[in-house]
Amino acid sequence: AALIPIATRAELLATLTIVSLHPGRPVGGSIAETALSVAGQAALAIDNARLYGQQKAFADAMQRSLLPQAPPELPGLELGDEYQSSARVEVGGDVYDYLTLGDGRLAVVLGDVMGHGVDATADMAMAKFVFRSLARDHRDPGEFLAAANEVVASEIAPGKFITMVELVIDAEHGEVACASAGHPPPRLVLPDGTVQEIAAGGLALGVDSQQDYETVRAAFPRGAIVVAYTDGVVEARRHGELFGLARFDALLAEQRALSPQKIAEAALAACRAWTDGELTDDFAVVVIKRAD
Structure with missing residues (x-):
């Protein structure tokens, strides 16, 4: 032997x-x-x-340390979020955050950093710092993204970029303002189940330091929800087929009566089921509902 x-x-x-x-x-x-x-x-x-x-x-652990521990509690709004890293070992690049502005409105940012690994984590930290340091002084989403873009363009490595969307929500007057830097457009789900796209265009942060960003405004009636998400949601794959916007919109319309947290959890469960339990990209979704 x-x-x-x-x-x-x-x-x-x-x-x-x-x-x-x-x-x-x-x-x-x-x-x-x-x-x-x-x-x-x-x-x-x-x-x-x-x-x-x-x-x-x-x-x-690194990824989650950059995410909020819990959504803030604000009069007239209900919030929920869900994040799940992909099956890949590398740190992903999804980041989101909340900030209450001095006028009582809520600013929400969600971004997706190009790449994975330690460099992506550093860029995530930069994105969060930029939001926290600039959003209060630039309360219009388009102005905020323009200011954020100047910082990111000067700091991020050549060839890299960050997609980002900012929502500023006025619960008192029923309005949501939105600007986007190359990010998937948020979904606005009305009380009757109609799903609208909040279409705001602009290049990703870090591509062109002189880029301007348009602010798009939409009515936000009581009982409506607005949903921001990263591309890992709609690009979840099963045998090459995307989960897609149509399925995502149908899920949001069907689950609209639930709490925002339950809606976020339902979206994650649907993507997991679609990918047979193994996400191939990070999943991040933020759901805000104007209380009835």
Whole structure:
């Protein structure tokens, strides 16, 4: 018999035992060499699997540390959000945040940083800092994105960018203002189930430092909801087929009577089901409802 250790440099993981069924033919030669090779490959596979799990846990912790612990509580509004990282080990680039402005309106930002990994996390932190530092002084969404773009264009690595949408919600007067920097357009779901697109255009942040951004305004009646999301929601895939806007809109219309948090959870559950439980991109959605 021969005992072959399955080990890394740091520890013994297991032992591979090879027994000869013929007493006159001891284990050795090419058999031992093959066993050593297999043991080395097994050790590497086990070590990589452990490392993958550790990296994934670390990535999720980093990502979530940049997200709000809970939505704010504001008169006349109900809020919910949901985030889920993809099955990839790298840190994703989705970020969102809330800020109450001095006039009582709520500013909501949701962005998607190009790429994955540590660099994406640094850009996420920059996006959150830009929102927190500029949104109060630039209360119009278009003006905010223009100011944010100047900062991002001067700081982000060449060839990289951030898509972002900002919503400013006036619960008292029933209005939502929106500007977008290359981000998927928010959905406005009216009390009767009609779904409208809040279409605001503009290049992603960091592409052109002189870019202007249009502010689009829409009525926000009682019982309506507005939904911001990242492309990982509608681009969730099953055998190459996208989850798509039509399914997303249908889900929002069908679930509109639920609380915003339940709507966000339903959207995540639908995307998980569509992808057989394994998201291929980060999922982020923010749902705001004007109370009846």
